[in-house]
Structure formats: structure tokens, C-alpha cells
Amino acid sequence: MGNARFDLTAGPIGVFDSGYGGLTILEKIRSRLPSYDYVYLGDNARTPYGTRSFDIVYEFTLQAVVRLFELGCPLVILACNTASAKALRSIQQQDLPVIAPSRRVLGVIRPTAECVGSMTVSRHVGLLATPGTVRSQSYPMELHKLFPDIAVTSVACPMWVPLIENREAAGPGADYFVNKYVGQLLGADPAIDTVILGCTHYPLLMDKLSKAVPQGVRLLAQGGHVAESLADYLRRHPEIEEKCCKGGSCTYLTTESAECFEENASVFLNEPVTARTIQL
Numbered sequence: 001m002g003n004a005r006f007d008l009t010a011g012p013i014g015v016f017d018s019g020y021g022g023l024t025i026l027e028k029i030r031s032r033l034p035s036y037d038y039v040y041l042g043d044n045a046r047t048p049y050g051t052r053s054f055d056i057v058y059e060f061t062l063q064a065v066v067r068l069f070e071l072g073c074p075l076v077i078l079a080c081n082t083a084s085a086k087a088l089r090s091i092q093q094q095d096l097p098v099i100a101p102s103r104r105v106l107g108v109i110r111p112t113a114e115c116v117g118s119m120t121v122s123r124h125v126g127l128l129a130t131p132g133t134v135r136s137q138s139y140p141m142e143l144h145k146l147f148p149d150i151a152v153t154s155v156a157c158p159m160w161v162p163l164i165e166n167r168e169a170a171g172p173g174a175d176y177f178v179n180k181y182v183g184q185l186l187g188a189d190p191a192i193d194t195v196i197l198g199c200t201h202y203p204l205l206m207d208k209l210s211k212a213v214p215q216g217v218r219l220l221a222q223g224g225h226v227a228e229s230l231a232d233y234l235r236r237h238p239e240i241e242e243k244c245c246k247g248g249s250c251t252y253l254t255t256e257s258a259e260c261f262e263e264n265a266s267v268f269l270n271e272p273v274t275a276r277t278i279q280l
């Protein structure tokens with residue numbers, strides 16, 4: 001413990017994503033817990049993570065977590081399903097005990113899975129996510145731990161993140177791919193009554209998704225649930241909570257150009273932001 005690289009210090013809550021998607025989570029966290037300071041880090045230079053291998057996503061995510069620790073964050077949220085699916089467990093079990101035993105890293109899959117049990121009546125649940133998250137099987141594993149009676153069907157949506165990142169989410173091209181993946185999912189299991197949007201970008205397709213699913217099928221966007229789960233975590237862990245600085249600020253960091261980030265982030269947040277470029 002004495003040799004750990006990072007002791008527990010007071011600082012902002014770190015929020016990490018491969019790019020812009022985590023801003024949908026950050027927005028909900030900030031509106032639920034506005035008094036804290038936050039630092040958002042988007043690895044825009046190396047996005048997307050969704051099509052990358054386990055080892056690469058783990059390596060990139062660990063670099064980002066270390067950087068957020070260097071910035072003093074006592075707690076880091078992996079606001080990216082792909083990073084949560086492929087890197088969280090290794091970081092929690094292998095890295096934290098060595099480099100920062102008193103700091104914490106949390107993900108978005110568990111809090112999302114937790115609310116599914118009370119949402120589904122048919123006990124047939126669908127997952128729409130990146131190829132990496134689907135391949136990792138993290139959602140079915142987490143869901144089966146919590147609710148062994150639930151049947152899970154997953155469909156990877158490789159075109160959705162590029163459509164959103166290229167500002168085509170509202171365009172007619174998006175209709176085709178929304179209908180394609182939703183059709184595959186409900187075609188594979190017509191009894192599905194709850195669909196997890198297992199990627200932080202997908203709430204930006206909500207208008208089209210709501211039209212694409214039949215009435216009675218519920219779409220589960222994660223931001224609000226992750227925010228609620230964080231509030232609960234901070235209540236239960238005063239030793240971490242008291243180290244989270246409370247100035248209501250948010251700093252935006254990106255591995256790509258700051259101008260580019262500022263322009264695109266405003267689409268996700270509906271407000272102007274100022275960003276700074278860093279290297280990992």
C-alpha cells in the first residue's frame with residue numbers, strides 16, 4: 001500500500017469515454033449531482049473503441065484512468081460500455097490494488113443491468129450495442145447474475161456510432177440502419193419487451209428508435225440510471241465522497257483537436273464547451 005503510485009487525494013470526479021458518447025452520461029450525472037467538480041476525458045484521437053480488440057481497449061482505457069488519477073481524481077467513471085465491458089474488471093482487479101488501492105473506477109454496465117429486472121414483464125430482453133460490447137458477453141453475464149430467468153438477445157450495431165459522430169443521426173440514412181438493427185433484434189426474439197441501449201451514443205437516435213419499435217417495447221437509455229447509481233455509491237462510500245471536490249465545475253479534455261471537440265460536443269450537450277488537448 002505504501003508503494004502505491006497514487007494515494008487518495010481530493011479532486012474532481014473523472015468521466016472517461018472513447019469519444020463523445022460519454023457526454024450523454026456526464027450530462028445526466030451533472031444534473032443529478034451538480035455540486036461536484038468533473039473532468040471529462042474523450043479519447044477522440046483513437047475512437048471508436050467498439051471495433052477494437054480486448055487488449056487494445058484495456059491498454060487505452062488504463063492509460064486514460066492513469067491520466068485522470070494524475071489529475072487528482074479520487075473516482076473515475078468509465079462512461080463507455082466498450083471500455084466497461086473490456087477493461088473495467090482487469091483495472092479493478094489487477095491494476096488498482098497495485099497503483100491506487102484507495103481510488104475507485106466504476107463502469108456503466110452493472111447499473112444499467114440492475115434496472116432491467118423491474119422493467120421487463122415478458123423476461124425477454126434485447127441488447128443493442130457496439131460489436132465489442134456484444135462480443136464481450138458482459139451484458140448477458142451481468143444480467144444472468146442478477147436475473148437468471150431473463151433471456152437476452154444481442155445485436156451489434158456497427159453503423160450507429162459513425163452515423164452519430166458524422167452528424168447523420170437525424171438524417172434519412174440513419175432510418176435505414178435503425179430499422180435494420182431493430183428489425184434484426186425483434187426478428188430474432190419477438191417476445192422482447194425491453195431493449196437496452198448499450199452504447200452511450202445511442203440516446204441521440206432516440207427519436208428514430210422510438211418510432212422503430214412497436215408500442216409496448218421499452219427502450220432503456222442508461223444515463224439516468226448511471227447517475228442514480230453514482231449518487232447511491234457516494235452515499236454508501238463517504239471516504240470517497242469527501243474526496244470529491246465540490247465547486248460545480250467541468251473541465252473537458254480530448255486527445256484530438258480542441259476545436260473539433262468543442263464543435264461536436266455541443267451537439268451532445270446542447271451548450272458550448274471549452275476543451276483542451278492532452279496526449280495519453
Ligand code: DGL
Pocket residue numbers: 017018019021022047048049050051079080081082083130133161198199200201
Ligand atoms: N462510447 C462507446 C460505447 O459506449 C461507443 C463508441 C466507440 O465505439 O468507441 O460503447
